[in-house]
Amino acid sequence: MISLLPRSIRARLWTAIALLSLAVVGVSLMTWIGLQRVDQRMEALHQQSLSRVAQAIDLSKRSSDLATSAPYLLNQRSNFLIDQEGRKLISVLQTVRQEWPARDNTASDHDADPNQLSIAPITIQMESGIKDLVAASKRLDVIQSDVRRVIAVLGNLREQIVNAIEDPNVDNDQRLLWWTLQSMNADALNAAYANNLIGVGEEQRQYQRQKRQLLSEDLNLQQQMLADQLQALVRGNTGIFELRRIELSINLEAQNALFRIRRDANLVNELAVEYARQAENFLSQQRLDSSSTIQFIKITLAAVSLVSLILAMSAALFVSKYVARSISQVSDAMVRLAQGDRTSVLPRKLNNDDEIGDLFRSFRNFRANALRLDRSHIQLNQRNALFEKVFANIAYGIAITDLTGKVTASNPAMARILLQDPETSLGKSLVDWFMDSKFRSSATESNLNIDLRGQIELTADDGQILELRASRLPDDGRVWLLADVTESHNMSARLAQIDRIETLGKVAGDTAHDFANILSTIRTHAHLLKGEASSNNVSAIENAVEYGASLTERLLAFARKQNLAPEKVELNSLVEGMTDLIEIGLKDGVSLKVNKSDTPLHVLADPGQLESTLLNLVLNANNAIEGKGLIEVSLGSNPFGEASIIVQDDGFGMSNEIKTRSIEPFFSTRTADGGTGLGLSIVYGFIKQSGGNLEIESEVGKGTQVTVTLPMALPTSAGRTPSKTKTALVVDDDGKVRNVVAKILKDLDYEATLCSNPTEAFKNLDQNEYELVVSDFDLGSDVNGYQILEEVAQKIPDAHRMLISGKSSLDQVNAGSNVLVQKPITLEKLKTALHQMGTNT
Numbered sequence: 001m002i003s004l005l006p007r008s009i010r011a012r013l014w015t016a017i018a019l020l021s022l023a024v025v026g027v028s029l030m031t032w033i034g035l036q037r038v039d040q041r042m043e044a045l046h047q048q049s050l051s052r053v054a055q056a057i058d059l060s061k062r063s064s065d066l067a068t069s070a071p072y073l074l075n076q077r078s079n080f081l082i083d084q085e086g087r088k089l090i091s092v093l094q095t096v097r098q099e100w101p102a103r104d105n106t107a108s109d110h111d112a113d114p115n116q117l118s119i120a121p122i123t124i125q126m127e128s129g130i131k132d133l134v135a136a137s138k139r140l141d142v143i144q145s146d147v148r149r150v151i152a153v154l155g156n157l158r159e160q161i162v163n164a165i166e167d168p169n170v171d172n173d174q175r176l177l178w179w180t181l182q183s184m185n186a187d188a189l190n191a192a193y194a195n196n197l198i199g200v201g202e203e204q205r206q207y208q209r210q211k212r213q214l215l216s217e218d219l220n221l222q223q224q225m226l227a228d229q230l231q232a233l234v235r236g237n238t239g240i241f242e243l244r245r246i247e248l249s250i251n252l253e254a255q256n257a258l259f260r261i262r263r264d265a266n267l268v269n270e271l272a273v274e275y276a277r278q279a280e281n282f283l284s285q286q287r288l289d290s291s292s293t294i295q296f297i298k299i300t301l302a303a304v305s306l307v308s309l310i311l312a313m314s315a316a317l318f319v320s321k322y323v324a325r326s327i328s329q330v331s332d333a334m335v336r337l338a339q340g341d342r343t344s345v346l347p348r349k350l351n352n353d354d355e356i357g358d359l360f361r362s363f364r365n366f367r368a369n370a371l372r373l374d375r376s377h378i379q380l381n382q383r384n385a386l387f388e389k390v391f392a393n394i395a396y397g398i399a400i401t402d403l404t405g406k407v408t409a410s411n412p413a414m415a416r417i418l419l420q421d422p423e424t425s426l427g428k429s430l431v432d433w434f435m436d437s438k439f440r441s442s443a444t445e446s447n448l449n450i451d452l453r454g455q456i457e458l459t460a461d462d463g464q465i466l467e468l469r470a471s472r473l474p475d476d477g478r479v480w481l482l483a484d485v486t487e488s489h490n491m492s493a494r495l496a497q498i499d500r501i502e503t504l505g506k507v508a509g510d511t512a513h514d515f516a517n518i519l520s521t522i523r524t525h526a527h528l529l530k531g532e533a534s535s536n537n538v539s540a541i542e543n544a545v546e547y548g549a550s551l552t553e554r555l556l557a558f559a560r561k562q563n564l565a566p567e568k569v570e571l572n573s574l575v576e577g578m579t580d581l582i583e584i585g586l587k588d589g590v591s592l593k594v595n596k597s598d599t600p601l602h603v604l605a606d607p608g609q610l611e612s613t614l615l616n617l618v619l620n621a622n623n624a625i626e627g628k629g630l631i632e633v634s635l636g637s638n639p640f641g642e643a644s645i646i647v648q649d650d651g652f653g654m655s656n657e658i659k660t661r662s663i664e665p666f667f668s669t670r671t672a673d674g675g676t677g678l679g680l681s682i683v684y685g686f687i688k689q690s691g692g693n694l695e696i697e698s699e700v701g702k703g704t705q706v707t708v709t710l711p712m713a714l715p716t717s718a719g720r721t722p723s724k725t726k727t728a729l730v731v732d733d734d735g736k737v738r739n740v741v742a743k744i745l746k747d748l749d750y751e752a753t754l755c756s757n758p759t760e761a762f763k764n765l766d767q768n769e770y771e772l773v774v775s776d777f778d779l780g781s782d783v784n785g786y787q788i789l790e791e792v793a794q795k796i797p798d799a800h801r802m803l804i805s806g807k808s809s810l811d812q813v814n815a816g817s818n819v820l821v822q823k824p825i826t827l828e829k830l831k832t833a834l835h836q837m838g839t840n841t
Contacts (some may be wrong), residue, residue: 031297031300057272057276089130090127090130090131094123096119096123096268119268119271122264122267122268122271123264123268125260125264126260126261126264126265126268128260129257129258129260129261129264130257130261132253132256132257132260133254133257133258133261136250136251136253136254136257137254139250140247140250140251140254143243143246143247143250144247146238146243147192147240147243147244147247150188150192150233150239150240150243151189151192151240153229153233154185154188154189154192154230154233154240155189157185157226157229157230157233158182158185158186158189160226161178161181161182161185161226162182164178164222164223165178165179165182169823171736171824174220174223177214177217177219177223178223180210180213180214180217181214181223181226181227181230183206183210184207184210184211184214184227184230185230187203187204187206187207187210188203188207188230188233188234188240188241190203191203191204191207191240191241191244192240192244194244196248197245197248197249198454200241200244200245200248203241204234204241207234207241211231214227326359326360327359329346329347330346330359330360330363333345333346333363334363334366337366337367337370342367342370342371342374344367345367346360346363346364392411392412394411394413395413396413396481396482396483397410397411397413397414397415397416397417397418397480397481397482397483398410398411398413398414398479398480398481398482399411399414399430399479399480399482400473400477400478400479400480401429401430401450401477401478401480402475402477403475403476403477404429404450405429405430405431405432405450405478406428406429406430407429407430408477413482414482417466417482417483417484418433418437418482429450430450430480431443431448431449431450431452434448434458435448437460438460438461438462438464439458439459439460439466441459441461442457442458442459442460443458446458448468450478452468452470452478453470453471453472454469454470455467455468455469456468457485463486463490463656464484464486465484465485465486465489466482466483466484466485467482467483467484467485468480468481468482469481469482566604566605566606566690566747567604567605567606567607568602568603568604568713569602569603569604569605569607569610569713570600570601570602571597571601571602571603571635571643571645572596572597572600572601572635574607574610574611574614575594575596575614575633575635575645576594576596578611578614578615579592579594581615582614582615582618585615585618585619585622586618586622586631587622587625589627589628589629590622590625590628590629590630590631591629591630591631592618592630592631592632592633593630593631593632593633594632594633594634594635595632595633595634595635595636596635597635597636597637599637601635601636601637601643601712602643602712602713603643603690603710603711603712603713604690604711604713604747605690605710606686606690609686609690610686610690612682612686613682613683613686613687613708614633614645614647616680616682616683617645617647617683617706617708618631618633618647620680620706621647621648621649621651621704621706622649624649624651624652624653624703624704625649625650625651625652626651626652629649629650629651630649630650631647631648631649632646632647632648632649633645633646633647634646634648637712638709641711641712642692642709642710642711642712643709643710643711643712644707644708644709645707645708645709645710646705646706646707646708647705647706647708648703648704648705648706649703649704649705650702650703651703651704652700652701652703653698653699653700653701653702653703653704654696654698654700654704655700659696659698662680662696663680663681663684663694663696683708687708687710690710691710691711692708692709692710692711693708693709694706694707694708694709695707695709725749725750725751726749726750726751726771726772727750727751727752727753727768727769727770727771727772728745728750728751728752728753728770728771728772728773728774729752729753729755729761729764729765729768729770729772729773729774730742730745730752730753730754730755730774730775731755731756731757731758731760731761731773731774731775731776731779731785731788732756732775732776732779732804733756733757733776733778733779733780733781734776735756737776737804737823737825738754738756739754740824740825741774741804741825741830742754744825744826744827744830745772745774745830747827748827748830748831748834750771750772753768753770757779757780757781758779758781758783758787758788761775761788762788762791765791765792765795765796766795769796769799770792770796770799771798771799771800772799772800772802772834773788773789773792773796773799773800773801773802774802774804775788775789775802775803775804776803776804776805777803777804777805778805785803785804785805786803786818789801789803789818793817800819800834800837801817801818801819801837802818802819802820802821802830802833802834802837803818803819803820803821804820804821804822804823804825805820805821805822805823819833819836819837821833
């Protein structure tokens, strides 16, 4: 049989190619017509759907950009700019509403939802929110302008008050009033910077409280003027408190409008997503409709492919060399790039416009992106390192919790404040930890929970106080900030205790003086009746009077108004002389140890009252010991030039509540044993009257330590003997200054006559002669101190003359031949002045 195939390999190849070409041309012609129709239909649908989807996405992006830009309205400082920006945002909304693609047959009937695809209601809501935001921004700009104006005035007032406080001529009482005005001004300024309405309200309550306190005091003209100015800045609708409330309220309205704008922008995004989903569903349906035609074409192509397989395989041998080698190069380069080798490159000689060329170019783009990503990663690591440094070294405790309250991160300060091991996790939520710790009672009372927002204080069973703040995170977690405020609270409590005791002392002193007058009357009449009435009745009256007089003396001692006879006393000798007497009054089993100072400790105090004070403290310590115990009395001095007496016992101690009230008069824990509650009160009053201080430290089960400090006495010349009492005349229109000068002169052996005005001074000068005349320069009248001393020089030439003045510069005062002393008056200043005048004081 003669073969019909050509013998030549080339001919066979060309024959196969010709047959394959005819088959391909025939099948291609047949399939081209069917595919052309499908392609045209799909192309039209793709163009239409993708165009509308792209348009919807673009409009959605504009809405999102609008929501992002809206907050900047709050930062504008001009109503014109606010209106301008508002009109821009509304114009964008109108563009979105007008250009939003209308619904047509690109969506199937069962997929389309007219309510979901309607953009008009959403844009109307967003437009309403923008208008509300514009209105709030205008109002906020006006209110903030008023607030800044008031803050500027408050700052000016603060400078005036600070200057008055720093004035050395202002006495302590006036300086305290200035400090009150400064505190009121600070409350107003704090309200101006408060972040919420609660903070503004708290500052206003503090301001009102201090205002009531200030109204009860006598203010000078400058203080009254500044107080009136300050009140004008905080009063009414234009006051700083009301302005801040309005500002915060408007800010809340603006935040609400921003929330509505963002919500509506999200709805627009959801509409765009829904529009794209419907378009995708429609295209999917169209692909299913075209699947039958395409399936027929596939079968036809499969048959042609089978006929063309041999020729295709032959051609594949050549193609594989080109494609496989290129893919291998790209694969090796990608592996090296994935392993971190950024030097991996491909030859640039292959720049074909086919898929292999595209693959080479894609690799180069991928490598460039990897290099940019490395640089971004380095920058991110640097920022993370900075954040970790701040997080680890901040003094406050910081913890981050998740939705369940479990701690996901915390800094070392958190563990230090909570007394936890930094390497050990809490093992539970932060709230549960507080509920199971020493803060349990306070946490329960404060209703601590994982949803806390704001600030609370927690107090532990051992007295530790934590300030706890919580802020919400976007994922509904919390950031917790902890601060240990125990020391500041203890200081506040101590100051409150001192104020309470000072008040009680004033009441006790006033009561004691009135009571003493009554007792004096009773005692006098009792003596008058003693010969006429029953002697028993009179004796009973006398006994009651004596008891009342004793009680009065104790109250006066507490009130620091008792009559003292201060002398220079050496504490080591005084305690040594009392040791035997003290030991007699101690219980069996209680021993006394005295630690004397290595150096003499001279103080100026009433020796009898000082002995009574020491005996009182030791007997109190003795009563606090059950069974065997030790009382230790230590004498020494501190760096402040004060002598100290420390009485320490190992008795049962006192709780914080008892320790706080221990100095109050008539408070006693031994009422059943006959305690009057005046022991420590008398000690406290005597020590304060002598210029010292008393501190008590105690803990239940560990004992009590009482520390008494007294100012050291000034050294005196050896062998000096007290001189006889000399006479002095003191003239000053300020009663406090007169009393201070008289007291100092009394310590210098002068008996002072006090005058409040020039008339009284001239009257006394006409009737008596004085060895020393002391007068203030400014006496609030037409006659000044210099004129009085000139009169003294005429009438009593031998008298020493001293002129005192409170002016900041003594150059402003004409002292003449008189010795000039500047206020405030102290013992050292008077002694120096008297020495200049040649006295033997």
